[in-house]
Structures are given as structure tokens and as C-alpha cells.
Amino acid sequence: ALCENLAKNEYQLAVLNFANPDMVGHTGDMKAAIKAVETIDAQLKRVIETANKHGYRSLIIADHGNADCMIKEDGSPHTAHTTALVPAIVVNHPDDITLHDGILADVSPTLLKLMGVEQPKEMTGKPLF
Numbered sequence: 100a101l102c103e104n105l106a107k108n109e110y111q112l113a114v115l116n117f118a119n120p121d122m123v124g125h126t127g128d129m130k131a132a133i134k135a136v137e138t139i140d141a142q143l144k145r146v147i148e149t150a151n152k153h154g155y156r157s158l159i160i161a162d163h164g165n166a167d168c169m170i171k172e173d174g175s176p177h178t179a180h181t182t183a184l185v186p187a188i189v190v191n192h193p194d195d196i197t198l199h200d201g202i203l204a205d206v207s208p209t210l211l212k213l214m215g216v217e218q219p220k221e222m223t224g225k226p227l228f
Contacts, residue, residue, distance in 0.1 A: 102149040110155075112214060115146065124165030127176025132166040151191045156213050161185040162203060187227055189213070198227040 101115060119135040126132075143159070150157050164181035171177045187198050187206075192213070201209075204224030211218050212226040 102145060105146075105149050105153050105155060108153055112210065113155075117143065120166035121163075121180075124169065125178050127169060127178045129169045132169055136166060147190055154191075156192055157190040158206075158210060158213060159186075159188040159190065160206060189228070196228040201225065201227045 101113060104110065105113065117139045119139055120132065123131045123135040147157055147159075162185070164183035164185060165179075167183050168177050168181045184200070187201070187209070189196060189198060198209075202224065204222075205227050206224070208218045208222055208224045209227045211222075212228070218226070
């Protein structure tokens, strides 16, 4: 439904959470995690292609790792969030921007800057570019 709605150009902002890898990551089931990530790859490709076609900018980001580490050193399942750094990727920005490392508080200021909206002084985060 998101792709169809993006095609209508009615949104200023659409936020989508692909929870599959996180939820499956908590099970410790490697095969399920691989399937979840492959499914998300295909769906994210579809969303980004549609967004690009209709002039949207996209920010791809995660709030934590999980499916990136499925097995502990002792061979047992790893079912908790990881502390791995997660990438932030901007797609379809007209300028050649480079994102710097940041924290979760920087996500909303980054979205506002991408949208051309002034950041409220109450927000303590900084845009990632």
C-alpha cells in the first residue's frame, strides 16, 4: 500500500518500520533471520525505487543492530540487540552530502533538514549532514 500511496504524491513524510529482522533476530534462528533480511531487501528496493520515481528523498536507518549477530562465540544463539553501529543512508538528495556519525537524537533533526523544516530549539540532536 505504501508504494501506491507514494505514487499519489500526497505525503510530506512517510515513516516505515521494517521490524522483521529485529523480531526474528530475537529468536536466534539463523535461517529465519536470513529469510527476513532477504525479504526486507526486496521490499526496501521496491519502496526506494517508487520513492525515487516520484521525487521523494529517503533516509534508511536503524535504531540498533540485532540480526547482524546471530551466534555467540560459544556457538549458542545470540538473541539480544547488538551495539553495532548502524548505517544511515540518504537516497535521492540533490546535493552530494556526506553523513557523519551520530546518535538517535540526531534522526529527527536530519529528517527535518531533509524536508526543509526548521528544527525546534527543544530538539537537542544535530542533523547528520
